Amino acid sequence: MANENPHADPDIATTSETIEVLHNRVSVRAFKPEPVSEAQIEAVLRAALRAPTSSNIQAYSVVVVRDAESRRRLSVATGNQPHVAETPVFLAFCADLSRIERAMRRHGHSLDDNNLELGLVSAIDASLVGMSAYLAADSLGLKGVMIGGVRNDPAEVARILDLPRRVYCVFGMCLGWPLSTPPRKPRMDYHAVVHFERYRRDGVDEALDAYDAVLAAHYRGLGKPAAADSWTGEIDTKFSRPQRDHLRRALREMGFDFR
Ligand SMILES: Cc1cc2nc3c(=O)[nH]c(=O)nc-3n(C[C@H](O)[C@H](O)[C@H](O)COP(=O)(O)O)c2cc1C
Structure with missing residues (x-):
């Protein structure tokens, strides 16, 4: 799908592979039963973790879930979404204040008067990594869909992923090889x-x-x-x-x- 800018000057670059990837991105909820390799997931996540992060706090963690029973439980917890059970890989993008808490403790402080700002910033940080991962995956031909349904039951999702205190899943992501690509x-x-x-x-x-x-x-x-x-x-x-x-x-x- 071409760049849709009607004011595009043919002498000035207004399109690129990245812009095309963005224009063509769609949520995909049906996958071929083919595996996604560890190396591909690692390449996607290593690139995604280059996302900007507020004050370099890196207040996120990603849990890579392949286990069928965990995906089944996540599917139930997210409102019985079939694609969560059927996806080859589910990535859980978490806001994570646990390392910040540990760093502060080393200096004799605590996060107990934890505030709105840290809650927001960690969710923003996790989202930037998530979107970067989504695009990096797309550039390899991997498609998927973000799953906000993880916030239906954050405690159950935390149990499935064994999340410690100060960590919650902001959104998940199904990733796989698309069975078909729906219209935008x-x-x-x-x-x-x-x-x-x-x-x-x-x-x-x-x-x-x-x-x-x-x-x-x-x-x-x-x-x-x-x-x-x-x-x-x-x-x-x-x-x-x-x-x-x-x-x-x-x-x-x-x-x-x-x-
Ligand atoms: C944070 C977030 C959470 C989402 N949660 C879900 C979800 O739980 N289940 C689902 O099927 N789609 C989910 N979506 C996908 C949206 O429904 C989809 O992006 C939107 O309808 C636009 O469609 P498109 O992505 O194909 O352009 C989510 C998207 C975002 C950004």
Whole structure:
């Protein structure tokens, strides 16, 4: 899929292999029953761990899960997602304050007045490594999908992965050789989300109407039923009730205090 910038000047480079990889990325949930080698996972993760990290705190850990029974349990914990059980490799991207705690203890301090900032920064750090891994994997032909369902039951996920205190799984990732690659899911209009110099406040309803129509057409093209208010309806259905109400307490018990 080509770069979609209508203003692209043919004399100025506006595309590259990386940009093409980004444009073609889609979530894949069905995999060939072929293994992914240790060397490939290591290459992907070593590259991903070059992601920037706030103040060099490296507040993340990745758990590589291949064991079928662990994947089965993770599939249940993430809301019975079949691709979690069927993927050859599941990567758990964790926020990890345990090494920071150890470093502080060496200097006579504790993380007990752990704050919102460290909780946020560790999740950002883990996400940057996760996205980098996703793209590095994609560049090898490995596709997959991120799994936020790990936050359905953070304590059970911690038990399966044997996570210590001060570590929780922010999101997981199924990775494998794609059985097929679905069409790209359209995004909202560029100008609805990119602002120049100052945030533009007009045009929001028009952008929502346009995106509802684009997404409904996309779903119908896949043979799926789609309401006219495809995106706004989905969002309302999902978020008009409290989401993962237990999360604040579960994370506090794991050593992350989002007060
Ligand atoms: C943090 C995060 C969590 C996600 N969690 C899940 C999940 O639990 N299950 C799933 O099937 N897809 C999950 N997804 C995939 C999204 O549904 C998908 O990225 C989105 O619908 C856009 O589709 P696309 O990636 O094909 O463009 C997640 C994506 C992200 C970024």
